[in-house]
Amino acid sequence: xxxxxxxxxxxxxxxxxxxxxxxxxxxxxxxxxxxxxxxxxxxxxxxxxxxxxxxxxxxxxxxxxxxxxxxxxxxxxxxxxxxxxxxxxxxxxxxxxxxxxxxxxxxxxxxxxxxxxxxxxxxxxxxxxxxxxxxxxxxxxxxxxxxxxxxxx
Amino acid sequence: xxxxxxxxxxxxxxxxxxxxxxxxxxxxxxxxxxxxxxxxxxxxxxxxxxxxxxxxxxxxxxxxxxxxxxxxxxxxxxxxxxxxxxxxxxxxxxxxxxxxxxxxxxxxxxxxxxxxxxxxxxxxxxxxxxxxxxxxxxxxxxxxxxxxxxxxx
DNA sequence: CTCCCTGCAAAGTGTTTGCATAGTA
DNA sequence: TACTATGCAAACACTTTGCAGGGAG
Numbered sequence: 311x312x313x314x315x316x317x318x319x320x321x322x323x324x325x326x327x328x329x330x331x332x333x334x335x336x337x338x339x340x341x342x343x344x345x346x347x348x349x350x351x352x353x354x355x356x357x358x359x360x361x362x363x364x365x366x367x368x369x370x371x372x373x374x375x376x377x378x379x380x381x382x383x384x385x386x387x388x389x390x391x392x393x394x395x396x397x398x399x400x401x402x403x404x405x406x407x408x409x410x411x412x413x414x415x416x417x418x419x420x421x422x423x424x425x426x427x428x429x430x431x432x433x434x435x436x437x438x439x440x441x442x443x444x445x446x447x448x449x450x451x452x453x454x455x456x457x458x459x460x461x462x463x
Numbered sequence: 464x465x466x467x468x469x470x471x472x473x474x475x476x477x478x479x480x481x482x483x484x485x486x487x488x489x490x491x492x493x494x495x496x497x498x499x500x501x502x503x504x505x506x507x508x509x510x511x512x513x514x515x516x517x518x519x520x521x522x523x524x525x526x527x528x529x530x531x532x533x534x535x536x537x538x539x540x541x542x543x544x545x546x547x548x549x550x551x552x553x554x555x556x557x558x559x560x561x562x563x564x565x566x567x568x569x570x571x572x573x574x575x576x577x578x579x580x581x582x583x584x585x586x587x588x589x590x591x592x593x594x595x596x597x598x599x600x601x602x603x604x605x606x607x608x609x610x611x612x613x614x615x616x
Numbered sequence: 617c618t619c620c621c622t623g624c625a626a627a628g629t630g631t632t633t634g635c636a637t638a639g640t641a
Numbered sequence: 642t643a644c645t646a647t648g649c650a651a652a653c654a655c656t657t658t659g660c661a662g663g664g665a666g
Contacts, residue, residue, distance in 0.1 A: 334640055336646060356631080371648045376631060378646090392545035397630055410584075410592045421588045428578030431563075431601060435574045439563045440610075442603040448584060450595040487665055489621060509656080524623045529656060531621095550655060 322347055331385040341367055342378050346388065346402045353391060353399040353418040391418050408446040414455025421448060475500055484538040494520055495531045499541065499555045506544060506552035506571040544571050561599040567608025574601060 324343035328335045341363050346354065354362075360375045379400050382388035389403035394411065399418050407420040423446055431441060451457060477496035481488045494516050499507065507515075513528045532553050535541035542556035547564065552571050560573040576599055584594060604610065 334645065336640070338647070369648075373632080373649075374647055380632090381646095392547060393630085394545060410588070410594070412592075413595070419592070421592070422585050423582055423588075424585055425578075425581030425583055428581035429576055429599065430578050432575050432577050435563070438606050439565075439572070439574070439601065440604045441563070441601045442566075443601070445600040445602065446582065447598040447600075448592065448594045448596075449598065451593045453591050456593055487620065489665070491622070522623070526624075526657080527622055533657095546655085 327387060331387060333381065333385065337367060338370055338374050339378050339381075341370070342375060343382065343387070343402075346400070350402050350404070351420040353401040355393070355397045355399055357397065359400075408448075410448040410450070410452070412452040412455055413449055414451050417452070419452065423448070480540060484540060486534065486538065490520060491523055491527050492531050492534075494523070495528060496535065496540070496555075499553070503555050503557070504573040506554040508546070508550045508552055510550065512553075561601075563601040563603070563605070565605040565608055566602055567604050570605065572605065576601070 324340045324347055325335050327343060327347075328339055333339065342359060345359065345363060346352075356372070356375050356379055359379075360370065360372045363375075364370050379388060379390070383390050383400070387402060387404070388400050391399045391401070391409065393399060395416055401418065401420065408423050408426075410419040410421045411417075412419070426444070426446070429444060429446075430436070431439060477493045477500055478488050480496060480500075481492055486492065495512055498512065498516060499505075509525070509528050509532055512532075513523065513525050516528075517523050532541060532543070536543050536553070540555060540557070541553050544552045544554070544562070546552060548569055554571065554573065561576050561579075563572040563574045564570075565572070579597070579599070582597060582599075583589070584592060
C-alpha cells in the first residue's frame with residue numbers, strides 16, 4: 311500500500327500517491343493532495359482548498375476541486391466528513407483514526423481513542439445488525455476554544 | 464422531563480410533549496410529532512414526512528415540515544442526523560442512544576452499545592480536547608439488507 | 617385581540633453535470 | 642494519438658427565508 315519510491319521530495323509526494331492509485335497526475339491534483347498531505351489531521355472544505363490554492367494556481371476551478379476530492383475519496387486517500395453546519399470536510403486518510411468535533415470553531419480533528427475494543431452492540435442489536443465498522447466522534451471544545459483557558463480565534 | 468399527564472390516548476401524546484416544551488399546538492405540529500412517536504427508532508427525511516402526512520392533511524407545506532423539525536430539534540425532542548447521501552434524517556430523541564447506519568438501504572437505526580464506559584481519548588488527545596459527548600455510529604448491513612440472509616427490499 | 621404559525625414561492629447554499637478545450641500517458 | 646481532466650457555467654437537490662393570511666392562546 312505504501313508507494314514503492316523514496317523520492318527526495320521533503321513531504322510524502324502527492325505524485326507518488328496518485329500514481330500508486332492509478333490516477334493521472336495533473337497540476338491541480340498534485341496541488342490539492344500536496345496541500346492536504348502537509349497537514350495530516352486537518353480537514354478542509356472544498357471552498358477552503360479552492361481559496362487557499364488559487365493563489366498558487368490561478369486557473370483552479372471550484373468544480374475541479376470537487377471532482378478531485380471525490381476522486382481521492384473514491385480511491386481511499388481522502389475521507390469525507392458530513393458537514394455538521396453546511397459543507398462537507400475532507401482530510402487525508404492514510405491511517406485508521408477517529409474524530410473530535412469542536413462545537414466552538416466547528417472544525418474536525420483526528421484522534422485515536424483507547425478502549426475501543428470493549429465497544430459492541432447489545433446482544434439484541436447484534437441479532438439485527440451486521441456490523442462492519444465503527445465510527446466514533448467525540449464532541450466538545452478544542453484547546454483554542456476552551457471556555458476557561460485561552461479562547462483564541 | 465416526562466410530561467406530567469397520563470392521558471388515555473394510546474401513544475404518548477404529541478400534544479402533551481408540545482405543551483411540555485412550551486410550543487404551540489397546531490395540527491401540523493401534532494401530526495408530525497405523532498407520526499414520529501409512533502415509530503421511535505425510525506428516522507425520516509423531511510420529504511418522507513411531508514409525503515406521508517399530506518395524505519392526512521392535504522394542506523401541509525414542505526417548508527412547514529422543515530420549520531417544525533427545526534423547532535422540535537431545538538427543544539431536544541428530535542435529533543437531526545447529517546445526511547450521508549443527500550438529505551438529513553430526523554428521529555425522536557427521548558432517551559439516550561447511539562446509531563447504526565445501514566450501508567445497504569441507507570437508513571439509520573437507534574442502538575444502545577455496550578462497553579462504552581471504556582472508551583476515551585488517548586492521554587495525548589486528552590490534553591488537547593475537552594470532551595463533552597461521544598457519538599458512536601456502527602456501520603454495516605441491517606437484517607433486511609444482509610448479503611447472505613434474506614435480502615428483501 | 618395579539619402573536620405566532622402556516623402556505624406559498626422565491627432566494628440561497630453547496631455540489632454536480634455537460635460541453636468544448638487543454639493536457640497527460 | 643487516444644483518452645481523460647479541466648474550466649466555465651448552467652443545472653440541481655435540499656433547505657431557508659419573506660410575506661400576507663389564519664389559527665392558537
